[in-house]
Amino acid sequence: MSTQEADARPEPRPSGSSGRGRVWTQLWFWVVVGITAGVVVGLAAPDFASELKFLPDIFIQLIKMITAPVIFCTVIVGIASIGSLAAAGGIAARALGYFLLMTLLALGLGLIVVNLVKPGAGFPPIPPDPSTLAEAQADIAEGGDEGGAIGFITDTLLPDSFVGPFVENEILRVLVLAILVAAATSMLAPALRKRVVGGIDLFAKVIFGMIRLIMFLAPLAAFGGIAYTVGALGGESLGNLAALMVTFWGTCALFVVVILGGVSALSGFNIFKLIRMIKDEILIIVGTSSSETVLPRLLAKLESAGASRSTVSMVLPTGYSFNLDGTCIYLTMAALFIAQAGGQDLPWGIQIGLVALMLLTSKGAAGVSGAGLVTLAASLQAFGGEFYTVESIAIGIAIIAGIDRIMSEGRALTNVIGNTVAVMVVSGWNGDRDDVRFQAALNDPSLVRDAIEQEFEGGDEPDEDADRTTAVRTPAGAGAGTGA
16 A cells, blocks of 8 residues: 555544534434424324425435445445355355354244244234234235245345346345345456456546435434324333333343353453444434444554455444344344234244244345334245144234334344354454454544544644554455554
8 A cells, every 4th residue: 555545545633633522513413403392393283293204215215215326335345345155155154154154043042032022922912003004914915925945046136137136125126136246346357357457446436425425314203203102102112012112122231241242251352442433323223223324434443453355245234134133133033922912822843933934934025114013024924833823913013003113223233243243253254354443433532533533634733742553444345554
């Protein structure tokens, strides 16, 4: 790397500088303000609040607009920069092995807890609202279109055109395209490969600039999302399902603290410090109930925190479809809740069979609010049998649909924390994690909080006397380095 390139890379602003001391200049502060205002408006003016759903919808739509290009660019740059398909395959193999283990643990934990607590036992018969029942039946119809493993490969995984996955925002197919392009780029001559990667990396910088602009809308999205939730659901409508909600959120917390905390400790870092490091993203998820809204930010932040570009670009986008810990917990608990509410007592053998099925159906579930209901419907429809008739599935999902937004936030939060842990753990396994940088980011999240923004813009000059021993990777993935 040339001296000019090293000098051009933005460096972290010292934690004691004035910009970092002003809490009102931080994104997370305004997201908290938006969430608080949303709660107040939802309680004070529920009718008005229930009309504000368009705010998070607009934000999610803008994020989805750039998610596919971000994944396409970062995966190509990450894999092609390695220059070895064998090394890239090793990263993928470790990641998939980790994903499988975490999926089994999440499904198993959900199964155990829901059998111990039995939140659906003694559930009073509730005639579902006609509109909600119609929505549930639509979910079943959509879930019934699933074609098993072969259908998943042909209809969901493999692209049918080069441009189509971008137009339809089909993340898995974009990922497949990116891997193919990256593999082809890796086989080019070194000089030509460097030119191709450099061009894609430059385009990625423009995409991350768009992200910075879109993120100014995050507080408004959080305000609208929370106001809509409080105004539409209210307090009384949550009463009969409080046990399920508390059990689900408690199980997610248990999974994060005990299982992910244990995995993190074995890998040499503290789970609570990691959560603090991604605090901004967590607050955005609370407001939007969608993990997809923070994917572009996490790609930049985790690389700046010390994970290698190749690992981040492969593990994080793949994890969004194959490592959904919160969704797995939700699937087992919701499925058994429906059975319990209907007076069914499923034998353990049947429950294990259901978990085995969900091990497959949970893969490829999108990280967008509401996808859990469709995946649940697909799982129960595929399981069928005397325990889950079409009518019982429709009524059960209609009941759960009333609190699905609250559940969706728990799913999204757990999914994102799980995938963040996965990136840092797999990067550690690969031996390409910068532990000095990582520990510094854990102890002072401000070092990577604005990783997708260009530091010192708007005439804010750095302190020449400040310590410059640590350089930040640029959002599109410039290599790590140490300031001279």
